[in-house]
Amino acid sequence: MNKKAQDKCDILIIGAGPAGSSAALKAAQEGAKVILIEQKKEIGVPVQCAEYIPVQLTTAVxxxxxxxxxxxxxxxxxxxxxxxxxxxxIGYITDRDRFDQHLAEKAEEAGAVIRKDCKAEIPLNPPLLKGEIGRLKAWEGGLSDVEVIEGGKRYFIEAKIIIGADGPRSTVGRWIGVENKEFVSAKQYIMPLKFEMDYTEVYFRDYIKGGYGWVFPKGNKANVGVGIDISFGSEPSEALDRFADELFKSGKIEKKILNSTGGLIPVGGLVGTRKDNILLCGDAAGQCNPITGAGISNAVLCGSLAGEISAKAVIDDNLDILSEYDEAVEELVAHSINHAVEKRRYLQQHWGRDTLSEALKTCWIAFEGYYGENNKHGGSEIEWELQ
Ligand SMILES: Cc1cc2nc3c(=O)[nH]c(=O)nc-3n(C[C@H](O)[C@H](O)[C@H](O)COP(=O)(O)OP(=O)(O)OC[C@H]3O[C@@H](n4cnc5c(N)ncnc54)[C@H](O)[C@@H]3O)c2cc1C
Incomplete structure (x- = not known):
């Protein structure tokens, strides 16, 4: 197989979701040569999201x-x-496809090159990255080659640093032996609302095991969805139909499905940030909140950090600087995610039991009991929370 790289950059970012585009924006702003690849033909399409963003994020981006x-x-x-x-x-429902496109456009304006319909392949045999896959050697001033397929054409991109921002089932994560293992499987309909709402609704029901049902309004329609913990062995379609029926009977929605979507949410907590010159951010690193399932804010925050610190490492020609990313994630997001993991583990024991409502009073973000002493802000002033 021809291993000759056909393109090169300082930083190759894989996945143009909120994490990848934020990384690309920062890295390009800092002066690094950035390529951002996205396997989809159109960024953000199809939407796989309930589309809620907290107000702090709107200002930040x-x-x-x-x-x-x-x-x-x-x-x-x-x-x-x-x-x-x-x-x-306080927050907004956005159009997630246009939101993701907006972030990618900003990265492009800052100088990042974006390749759509371009997928990073899982290196099989022989390994396609320099060093040994799963046991990658330190930087050694070397470069990594990543094989991509763009519109059917295969070629290699050579990069000094790779950022994996490729979502819950991350290919890059697999390269370095860091994978999400626990998931909530979500399914969502867009349905007409009987009346407009300026608030979100969250329903805990025993038939929505290990997760919750949501109604996130958008004008005269709503994202109506459920997320179910796959470890309970049930899948979300049946629960969503039952949930939609409950909402219809309560007079909230019309029984009409305008569109449907779904996706996986990693809920096991942080799985790792980096191996040598390969960094992970966003869902790929398990940086979404395991209790709420919200991940856009942390994807933007951690993606920005990964991009900024990587650019600094390239410009100073010093890979050691990348450890600042590990430290920043630890300092800014680890506390609240670890806290949510603990709450999730506790709550797991109460599904199917009449103790569920009481348990939720210490395990769901609407209740003071969730935060405990000094936990309200998860230890970080700039951290964005769902509520
Ligand atoms: C149904 C549902 C509802 C949700 N609702 C909310 C919500 O209301 N608010 C909230 O904050 N969070 C929500 N989330 C979570 C949120 O969507 C994620 O946390 C967020 O998208 C993570 O961003 P990311 O950039 O890490 O990953 P993603 O947004 O998943 O982006 C990863 C990108 O990488 C691309 N990619 C993957 N593999 C490759 C490859 N090999 N080569 C090239 N490209 C690749 C993918 O196509 C994708 O575009 C929801 C999730 C689901 C499933």
């Missing part, structure tokens, strides 16, 4: 007004025992 589709003021939580709790939750 300088989001255009036309992407703030629906204002959200609070969240209403429904417990299985009939209790309802309202909590402040």
């Amino acid at each position: 300088g989001l255009r007004d036309d992407l703030l589709v629906q204002e959200i003021h609070f969240m209403r939580t429904y417990l299985p025992n009939g209790e309802v709790k309202e909590t402040e939750s």
